[in-house]
Amino acid sequence: MISVSNVSVRYGSKVLFDEVTTSLTPGKRYGLTGPNGAGKSTFMNLLTGALEPQKGTVTRPRKLGVLRQDQFAFDRLRVLDTVIMGNQRLWSAMEERDRIHAQAELTDADGMRLAELEGIIGEEDGYSAESDAAILLEGLDIPDAAHERTMAELQGGQKVRVLLAQALFGHPQALLLDEPTNHLDLDSIHWLQAFLNAYDGVVIVISHDRHFLNRVCTHIADIDYETIITYVGTYDDMVEMKTQVRGQLEAQNSQREKKIAQLNDFIARFSAGTRSSQVQSRRKEVERLQVTELAKSNIQRPYLKFEPKRPSGKHVLEIEGVGQSYGEVLAIRDFSASVSRGEKIALMGRNGAGKTTLLNALLASSPGMSTVDLQAISGYGGPFSTAGKVVWGHETAVGYFPQDHRTSIEPGMALLEWLAQWDSTASNLELRGLLGQMMFPREDAEKRTEVLSGGEAARLLFCKLMLQKPNVLVLDEPTNHLDLESVNALNIALQRYPGTLLVVTHDEDLIDEVATRIWHFEGDHQITDFKGAYAEYQPASV
Numbered sequence: 001m002i003s004v005s006n007v008s009v010r011y012g013s014k015v016l017f018d019e020v021t022t023s024l025t026p027g028k029r030y031g032l033t034g035p036n037g038a039g040k041s042t043f044m045n046l047l048t049g050a051l052e053p054q055k056g057t058v059t060r061p062r063k064l065g066v067l068r069q070d071q072f073a074f075d076r077l078r079v080l081d082t083v084i085m086g087n088q089r090l091w092s093a094m095e096e097r098d099r100i101h102a103q104a105e106l107t108d109a110d111g112m113r114l115a116e117l118e119g120i121i122g123e124e125d126g127y128s129a130e131s132d133a134a135i136l137l138e139g140l141d142i143p144d145a146a147h148e149r150t151m152a153e154l155q156g157g158q159k160v161r162v163l164l165a166q167a168l169f170g171h172p173q174a175l176l177l178d179e180p181t182n183h184l185d186l187d188s189i190h191w192l193q194a195f196l197n198a199y200d201g202v203v204i205v206i207s208h209d210r211h212f213l214n215r216v217c218t219h220i221a222d223i224d225y226e227t228i229i230t231y232v233g234t235y236d237d238m239v240e241m242k243t244q245v246r247g248q249l250e251a252q253n254s255q256r257e258k259k260i261a262q263l264n265d266f267i268a269r270f271s272a273g274t275r276s277s278q279v280q281s282r283r284k285e286v287e288r289l290q291v292t293e294l295a296k297s298n299i300q301r302p303y304l305k306f307e308p309k310r311p312s313g314k315h316v317l318e319i320e321g322v323g324q325s326y327g328e329v330l331a332i333r334d335f336s337a338s339v340s341r342g343e344k345i346a347l348m349g350r351n352g353a354g355k356t357t358l359l360n361a362l363l364a365s366s367p368g369m370s371t372v373d374l375q376a377i378s379g380y381g382g383p384f385s386t387a388g389k390v391v392w393g394h395e396t397a398v399g400y401f402p403q404d405h406r407t408s409i410e411p412g413m414a415l416l417e418w419l420a421q422w423d424s425t426a427s428n429l430e431l432r433g434l435l436g437q438m439m440f441p442r443e444d445a446e447k448r449t450e451v452l453s454g455g456e457a458a459r460l461l462f463c464k465l466m467l468q469k470p471n472v473l474v475l476d477e478p479t480n481h482l483d484l485e486s487v488n489a490l491n492i493a494l495q496r497y498p499g500t501l502l503v504v505t506h507d508e509d510l511i512d513e514v515a516t517r518i519w520h521f522e523g524d525h526q527i528t529d530f531k532g533a534y535a536e537y538q539p540a541s542v
Contacts, residue, residue, distance in 0.1 A: 007056035029203035034223030065172030075152035083133035087170025090124035157183040174202040211508040304493035308471035313394030322388035349521025399470030405457035411450035454481030
C-alpha cells in the first residue's frame with residue numbers, strides 16, 4: 001500500500017494540492033488525472049521518492065516499478081540488462097557478485113559474501129531473470145535480435161518500450177507509470193492493458209489516453225480544486241460524478257446566497273424597530289448559512305476548429321502502385337488507393353510498419369507544402385526511393401502536423417512572430433486570439449519558441465493549422481504531449497471538420513469516433529484498405 005498523509009505542495013502563490021490524505025491499496029488501479037500543470041508529475045515524484053513533500057509524509061512499499069523518462073540514461077547497457085535493472089536489489093547483487101568473481105584471489109570473507117549474494121539472487125528469481133526479461137520485451141514488440149544490443153542502438157520508441165519493461169520487471173509491489181502509452185502502437189497498448197489488469201499490486205498511471213484509462217482503471221485520483229479527490233470507476237465515470245458533485249455544491253451555494261439575501265433584507269428593514277429578537281435570530285442564521293468558498297478548477301479547455309478556406313475538388317488524392325524502400329529495406333509494397341473529399345482515414349499498424357513512411361511519400365508532392373514542413377518530414381532528403389505515382393486533386397491545400405515538433409518550429413522566434421509567417425494578412429489581434437484559444441496566456445505571445453514544452457509546441461502547431469485553413473489535414477501522432485482535455489477537444493474538432501483527414505494515431509477513441517476508413521499496415525509491407533468505421537473493422541472484444 002502507498003499512504004499519503006497531509007501532503008501539501010505549492011510554488012509561490014500557486015497551490016497544487018493542500019493537506020491531501022489518501023491511501024492507494026493493492027489490487028486497485030488508479031488513473032492520476034488533471035490538466036497539464038495541475039501537479040500530476042509532481043505527485044508521482046512524491047510517490048516514487050524523487051521529491052520530498054513540503055509538508056506531510058508519504059509511505060511506500062520496498063519494491064516500486066517506475067517508468068523512467070530519461071531515454072538516454074542506459075545507452076551503454078545491453079537491452080536485457082536495462083530491463084533487469086528494474087529490480088534494483090537483484091541488479092546490485094549480480095553486479096557485486098561479478099566484481100568479486102573478477103578478483104584475482106578470493107578470501108574467506110568473499111566466499112561468505114558470495115553465498116549471501118547467491119541467496120539474494122535466488123530470492124529475487126535471478127536465475128530466470130534473462131528469460132523473464134525477454135518475455136516482457138517480446139510482449140512489447142522488441143524482437144529477440146535486439147535483446148543483446150546496447151540501448152544506444154535502439155530507436156526512441158523502442159527505448160521507451162524497454163524502459164516500460166524495466167518498470168514491470170521483478171514483480172514490484174507498486175507500479176508508477178507516467179504516460180506509458182506514449183510511442184506504443186495499439187498491439188503493445190492492448191498487451192499492456194492485459195498485463196495491468198492481471199497485476200495484483202498497486203497501479204498508479206498518468207495517461208492522456210481516455211480509452212486506456214477506461215480499460216485499465218478501477219479508480220481515478222483527480223487533481224483539481226487544489227486537492228486530490230479519488231473516485232471509484234473509470235475515467236468516464238469520474239467525469240460524470242465530478243460534474244454532478246460540483247453541480248450540487250454550486251446549487252447549494254446558490255440556495256444559501258438566496259436565503260442569506262432574504263435574511264439580510266429582513267435585518268435591514270427591522271433592525272431599528274421593535275422586532276429585535278427576530279433580527280438577532282436571523283443574524284445568527286446568516287452566520288450559520290455562510291456560503292462555502294469553492295476553489296476554482298484548474299481545468300482549461302482549448303477551442304479547436306478546423307475550417308477550410310475553400311473546399312477541395314471531389315477527388316482529393318490518387319495513389320497508384322506506391323512502394324518505398326530505404327536502401328535494400330522494403331517499407332511499403334505496391335499500394336494503390338483513391339481518396340474522396342470528406343473521408344477521414346486512420347493509418348494503423350505496429351511501430352515501424354511504414355505509416356509515417358507513406359505520409360512522407362504523399363507529402364513530398366503535395367501542394368502548398370512549405371520548405372519547413374518538407375524538412376520536418378522524417379527522412380526527407382534521405383536515402384529512400386519511391387515507386388509509383390501520387391496525384392493530388394484540384395484545389396487541394398494540405399496542412400501538416402509532424403510527429404517531431406522540433407524540426408517544424410524554428411528556434412529563436414517569439415510565438416506571435418512564428419505564427420504570423422503563416423498568414424501575412426492576419427492581424428495581431430487575430431493571432432493573439434488563436435493563441436488564447438489554445439490556452440496560451442497573453443504574455444506568452446512573446447515567449448521564445450526554443451523553450452516550448454511538448455504540449456505547448458503541439459498547441460502552437462494547431463494554431464498554425466487553424467490559421468492556414470487547409471482542406472486536407474495530415475496529422476502524424478497529434479495526441480502525443482496533449483492532456484486529456486486537449487485530446488478530447490481535438491477529437492471533437494476532427495469529427496466536425498468538413499475536409500479530408502489522414503491521421504496516424506494510437507488513440508483508440510479518436511480512431512473509433514473520427515475515422516470513416518482504415519489503412520492497416522501489415523507485417524508483410526502490405527496495406528489493408530478497409531472502407532468503413534473502426535468498430536466494423538476491429539472486433540469489439542479487442
